[in-house]
Each structure stands twice: as C-alpha cells, then as structure tokens.
Amino acid sequence: MFIKIEPGLDLPIYSQLVNQLVDAVARKKLTGGDTLPSVRSLAADLGMNMHTVNKAYHELEKKGIIRIVPKSGAIINDLTQLEISEIQLERISLEIRPLLTEAIVLGMEPADIINLTSAIISDIKGG
Amino acid sequence: MFIKIEPGLDLPIYSQLVNQLVDAVARKKLTGGDTLPSVRSLAADLGMNMHTVNKAYHELEKKGIIRIVPKSGAIINDLTQLEISEIQLERISLEIRPLLTEAIVLGMEPADIINLTSAIISDIKGG
DNA sequence: AGGTCTGTTATACTTTAAATATAACAAGTG
DNA sequence: CACTTGTTATATTTAAAGTATAACAGACCT
Structure with missing residues (x-):
C-alpha cells in the first residue's frame, strides 16, 4: 500500500x-x-x-x-455525482470554522483565504 | 466574560x-x-x-x-495591517487540508467549497 | 516598605483516550 | 470443511487531559 x-x-x-x-x-x-x-x-x-x-x-x-x-x-462508496449530505456538510463546516477564524485574526483578508483554499484544492487534485 | x-x-x-x-x-x-x-x-x-x-x-x-x-x-497582539507569518500560514494550511480533501471526496465541487468558505467567513465577521 | 496579585514551576493524582495483546465467535468464501 | 472476515470482549500499557496544592519571584499598588 x-x-x-x-x-x-x-x-x-x-x-x-x-x-x-x-x-x-x-x-x-x-x-x-x-x-x-x-x-x-x-x-x-x-x-x-x-x-x-x-x-x-x-x-x-x-x-x-x-x-x-x-x-x-x-x-x-461511489460518491461521484452524489450530493453531499447535510450532516457531513455541517460537520465539515464546524471543523473548518475555527481555522478560518484564526486566519482572519492573524490578518488574512477574505480574498487571501479564498486564494489559499483554491491553491490547496488544486494541490489535492493535482499533486 | x-x-x-x-x-x-x-x-x-x-x-x-x-x-x-x-x-x-x-x-x-x-x-x-x-x-x-x-x-x-x-x-x-x-x-x-x-x-x-x-x-x-x-x-x-x-x-x-x-x-x-x-x-x-x-x-x-495588534495584528491589524500586519502580514501573517509564514509559519502560521503553513500550520493553518496543514490543518485545513484534510478537511478540504474530505469535502472533495464527498462530492463537493471546488466552487461549492469556495462558496461555503465565503459564507463561513461572512458569518464569523458578521454574526 | 509591605502586601497582594501575577505567571511560573514542581509534584502528585485521577480520568479519559490511544494503542496493543489475546482470544473467541459467527458468518461469508473458496 | 478450512480459512478469512468483521465483531466483540477483556486486559494491559502509554500518553493526554484535567485537577489539586504548594512554593517562588517579580510586578503592582497603596
């Protein structure tokens, strides 16, 4: 593996x-x-x-x-073309929230955070 | 408090x-x-x-x-108009990554994730 | 100067989570 | 039938979380 x-x-x-x-x-x-x-x-x-x-x-x-x-x-599970469940979305939101809060407090602008998020997503898919 | x-x-x-x-x-x-x-x-x-x-x-x-x-x-600390340090950015990226990966795997499109992120940021600032 | 409050450090203890170690069970697979 | 599967149970060890006291030395205030 x-x-x-x-x-x-x-x-x-x-x-x-x-x-x-x-x-x-x-x-x-x-x-x-x-x-x-x-x-x-x-x-x-x-x-x-x-x-x-x-x-x-x-x-x-x-x-x-x-x-x-x-x-x-x-x-x-086959999750392609399947909508994310409300429960899972809620859980992810709850876990992601404190990290975004931290980023804001440390001086990042919303646009910066969006850019960072996009970059990480690209890396996940590409890398 | x-x-x-x-x-x-x-x-x-x-x-x-x-x-x-x-x-x-x-x-x-x-x-x-x-x-x-x-x-x-x-x-x-x-x-x-x-x-x-x-x-x-x-x-x-x-x-x-x-x-x-x-x-x-x-x-x-006064962090307004101060750039986030490379170390903190790295740490936040590392912690946010698995959550974004999960969102992708559960079927969210990059655009969906960006929208969710924006919504949470608004809520943090506004709420 | 004296007394109080501060974060720091140290020690000891309890509780909970993480991780391992064996063992047995019942159902699926060949 | 023999083997592998996830499940369940019990026990143990190790590490983290949380509490409980106590003492120390510097800051702060009157």
Whole structure:
C-alpha cells in the first residue's frame, strides 16, 4: 500500500490512516467499488494493531466514505455525482470554522483565504 | 466574560477556550492591547483549573494571537495591517487540508467549497 | 516598605483516550 | 470443511487531559 504512518507525531496514527485513505480517494488511487485490505492484513502491513485499523475504518464509515460489510470487508462508496449530505456538510463546516477564524485574526483578508483554499484544492487534485 | 464551556464535548475544554477567545478577537469583542483576565480569575470564573487556562493562553501565544508577560498578564497582539507569518500560514494550511480533501471526496465541487468558505467567513465577521 | 496579585514551576493524582495483546465467535468464501 | 472476515470482549500499557496544592519571584499598588 501507499500508506506511510509516523508514530510520535501529534496526530494519532488511526487519524493519520484515515487522512491518507481519504487522500487516496481524492487522488483516485482508490475509487468507488474498490475494496480495502482486511483490518488484519493492513495492520500487519503497517506494523500496527488490528483494532487501530478497525477504528480508522469506522471513522471512514462515519464520514460516509466507505461502507463496512460484516464478515466480508470494506468498500469505497461511489460518491461521484452524489450530493453531499447535510450532516457531513455541517460537520465539515464546524471543523473548518475555527481555522478560518484564526486566519482572519492573524490578518488574512477574505480574498487571501479564498486564494489559499483554491491553491490547496488544486494541490489535492493535482499533486 | 462571554465564554461558555461545555465539558463532555469531544473537544478538550482548553481547546474550547482557545477557540472562543480567537472568536472574540475576530468579532472585535477583544482587540489589540486588551488584557486577558489572569489565569486564576478566569479559571475561577469558568469553574476550571488554573493550569487548564494557562495551557489555553500558551496555545494562543503559539498561534501568535497574544503575548504573555511573566508576572504581569496576557495581552492581545495588534495584528491589524500586519502580514501573517509564514509559519502560521503553513500550520493553518496543514490543518485545513484534510478537511478540504474530505469535502472533495464527498462530492463537493471546488466552487461549492469556495462558496461555503465565503459564507463561513461572512458569518464569523458578521454574526 | 509591605502586601497582594501575577505567571511560573514542581509534584502528585485521577480520568479519559490511544494503542496493543489475546482470544473467541459467527458468518461469508473458496 | 478450512480459512478469512468483521465483531466483540477483556486486559494491559502509554500518553493526554484535567485537577489539586504548594512554593517562588517579580510586578503592582497603596
């Protein structure tokens, strides 16, 4: 797999795993219908515990990015041409808010923030 | 004070305090030169421990929003007409990135995200 | 000068989250 | 039938969050 985990970072390793899997979907290394490795095999791959991977998978399920079929496996959801749910939009807004507030307080103009946002989005898709 | 802390939330109470103080600066309830209450008095006010408030203040100092003068107190920095530092910009970008990635994966178009961002910024300033 | 308030530092403790370690179960798959 | 799957349960370790006291030294005020 294309996952690199760094223990000792300020971000928990299960969150790192979540972020990198979301990233992989954004970059289309993973796409709707693809299956994720079993929690056991991925845990072995990454040198971490089964339950840690399991926690990451359930986090991804909460986010609506994968579905978990008990006794079978985890599958990436097909979200193309599907409207984002109100709940997920609300959650993202709530998490993004304090960061935007901080940017404003530190002196960024709305236009600067929009430019930064656009640049990051391009990088996510392109890089 | 205009601070409301909710224990039992998934966000640590020292982070809640940080967020609400940043928010107060954004809304200009607090502005450059204003002093924050002492860690002891604010802790008593909010029914929390001195060290928890202290932790929040130091977090705000790392963010560049206040300065702490030992044996004296905490003062809001004057950041108007001051360029954001490269370090802070880098940190904000790094934290905002996974949220934007998630939005993309959940089907939002770049334009949608920009609109959402603009709306939140307006709300921060206006509300 | 004296007393109070300040942030700082240190120590100790409790509680919660993160992470690991095993083990067993029941259902899907070949 | 044998194997793999996610699930569940229990136990343990480590780190973070939060509280509780106490003492210190400089600032501040009368």
